[in-house]
Amino acid sequence: MTLADAPVSILVVDDEESIRGPLRRYLQQQGFDVATAATADETLRALAAGPACVLLDVGLPDVNGIELVPRILEALPGTAILMLTAVNDATTAALCMQRGAMDYLTKPVDLAVLGRAIQRALAARAVQLGEQRAHRQLEEEVAARSAELTRERASLERISIATLEALVNALEAKDPFLRGHSARVADLSAMVASELGSDDEEVERVRTAGRLHDIGKIGIREDILNKQGPLTDEEYEQVKRHVVVGSQILSPLVHLQGVIEYVRGHHERWDGLGYPDGLAGPAIPFGARVIGAVEIYDALTTSRPYQEKMDAHFAVERLRDLIGSALDPAVHRALERVVTQRQMLTFVDDG
Numbered sequence: 062m063t064l065a066d067a068p069v070s071i072l073v074v075d076d077e078e079s080i081r082g083p084l085r086r087y088l089q090q091q092g093f094d095v096a097t098a099a100t101a102d103e104t105l106r107a108l109a110a111g112p113a114c115v116l117l118d119v120g121l122p123d124v125n126g127i128e129l130v131p132r133i134l135e136a137l138p139g140t141a142i143l144m145l146t147a148v149n150d151a152t153t154a155a156l157c158m159q160r161g162a163m164d165y166l167t168k169p170v171d172l173a174v175l176g177r178a179i180q181r182a183l184a185a186r187a188v189q190l191g192e193q194r195a196h197r198q199l200e201e202e203v204a205a206r207s208a209e210l211t212r213e214r215a216s217l218e219r220i221s222i223a224t225l226e227a228l229v230n231a232l233e234a235k236d237p238f239l240r241g242h243s244a245r246v247a248d249l250s251a252m253v254a255s256e257l258g259s260d261d262e263e264v265e266r267v268r269t270a271g272r273l274h275d276i277g278k279i280g281i282r283e284d285i286l287n288k289q290g291p292l293t294d295e296e297y298e299q300v301k302r303h304v305v306v307g308s309q310i311l312s313p314l315v316h317l318q319g320v321i322e323y324v325r326g327h328h329e330r331w332d333g334l335g336y337p338d339g340l341a342g343p344a345i346p347f348g349a350r351v352i353g354a355v356e357i358y359d360a361l362t363t364s365r366p367y368q369e370k371m372d373a374h375f376a377v378e379r380l381r382d383l384i385g386s387a388l389d390p391a392v393h394r395a396l397e398r399v400v401t402q403r404q405m406l407t408f409v410d411d412g
Contacts, residue, residue, distance in 0.1 A: 069183065070094040072112040074104045075145060076122050080168070084116065087172050088179075101129050105136065114141040114182055116175075119150045119157065119165075127153060130160045139190050141182035145170065214316075221314055226272050232279055242359060247271030249399065250355045254348065256395040267348040270323035274352050277307025277324070301336050304328055323348030327356065330387045342389075350389040354380065354396055357387070373400050 071093045073084045081097045088095045096112065098104040101124035104115070115133060119126040126144055133140055144165035146154040154165035163182045166175060226243075233239045251268035259267070278286060281303055285296045292300065308325035311317050326340060326349030333341030335353075345353075361376040371379065377397050384390050 068092060068094050069114065070096065070110060070112040071114045071116065071179070072096050072098060072104065072107050072110075073116045074098045074121070075116075075118040076100065076120075077118075080118075080145070080170075084170070084175075087175075091176065100124075101132075104129065105132065108133065108137045108140075111137065112140065113186065114143065114179060116143050116145055117157075117162070119144055119146040119153050125153065126157045126162075127160065130157045130162050134161045139186060139193065141179075141186040143178055143182055222269060222273075222317075225276055225311070228279060229273060229276050232275070242363070243272050243275055245359050245363075246274065246352060246355050249359070249396075250348070250351045252399045252403075253351050253355060253392065253395045256399050257351075257391065259347075263348075266319045267323065267351055269317070270320040270327075270348050271352050271355070273307065273311065273320065274324050274327050274356070275303065275307070276310055277303035277305065279310070280306040301328070305337050319346075319348065322346040323352060325349070327352040329353065331384075331389050332386045335387070345389070350392050354388050354392045357383070358396060358400075373404055376400075 069092075071088055073081050073088070073095060074097070075081045075084070076099045078099075081099070085095045085097055096107050096110060098107050099121075101121050104117070104121075117126055117129065117133070121129070126146075130142055133142060142157075142162040144154040144157050144162050146165050146167055148167050151165070151167065154162070158165065163185055164178050166178055229243050233242055247268045248271070250271040251264050254264045254267040278300075281299055285292065285299055288296070304325050304327065308321050311321045311324060314321075323346055325337065326346045329335035329338065329340045329345040329349060330353075331342060331345070331350075333339050335345075358376055358380060361371045361379060362373055364370045377393075377400050380388060380393055380396070384393050
């Protein structure tokens with residue numbers, strides 16, 4: 062009857078051959094693969110073979126056990142370490158156990174006691190390794206589930222945005238003069254945001270807000286939206302509500318928090334005379350300032366029942382009159398650069 066069902070490697074560390082030899086022979090008889098070492102350096106080199114158990118003398122000539130135990134466990138985590146100690150080294154052996162050793166035996170070692178101690182240590186090691194494997198498996202499962210949930214959340218977010226964009230498209234399709242307005246505002250706003258140094262995440266936030274900035278018009282009567290003549294004061298108040306209605310429609314979508322601020326604020330003015338909150342200057346959310354400027358530009362450069370569309374450069378010049386009142390000066394400069402670059406690209410493509 063052996064101590065192990067399959068060969069297990071044990072490293073015997075003692076500076077006295079009179080102890081190493083008998084222990085080696087006894088453990089080999091019990092079916093273990095046994096290696097020996099007489100110094101700390103030899104011990105650390107022998108760890109390359111991956112012993113499951115180390116019988117470690119406390120009083121090695123070069124390093125004591127207190128220092129060597131953590132070095133063994135660092136090199137080979139999970140190793141079962143049993144300390145071999147003289148009677149007057151019991152305190153040192155106990156300190157070694159505090160650092161990770163599993164047990165200690167006093168010399169001269171009783172072989173029957175040694176056998177039982179090794180059994181306990183290997184059993185404890187097996188439990189420890191099993192717990193570590195279970196912990197790693199749990200971590201992997203949690204990580205995989207987290208990744209899956211992240212993918213599912215991202216998919217749902219894309220679906221929700223696509224659904225809202227479809228509503229905007231349906232709304233704009235009813236008016237030939239508004240068709241494609243939100244898509245144009247979104248793309249140009251994203252370019253302006255990029256021109257102003259925004260990172261990719263912020264650019265996409267501005268683009269999404271541009272696509273959805275008029276979604277609140279779903280709550281306005283069609284006869285008001287499609288009215289050809291001037292609006293009454295009451296009708297204008299109804300139209301102004303679309304920014305609040307839009308933010309309310311989007312409010313359940315917590316992942317669109319920044320987008321909601323931009324949708325709500327895209328009719329604020331630099332001088333504080335806009336709506337719905339009367340914000341002024343830098344207090345207006347960045348994306349709202351960009352979308353507000355681009356929306357005016359798009360209105361000027363698109364055919365409407367009451368006006369012919371303007372040339373792009375002329376529209377930018379008209380917007381110059383609104384700097385400091387309706388528009389953020391920095392946003393206007395960026396819009397002007399983007400429009401100029403687009404015109405240059407159009408000229409090159411036409412050539």
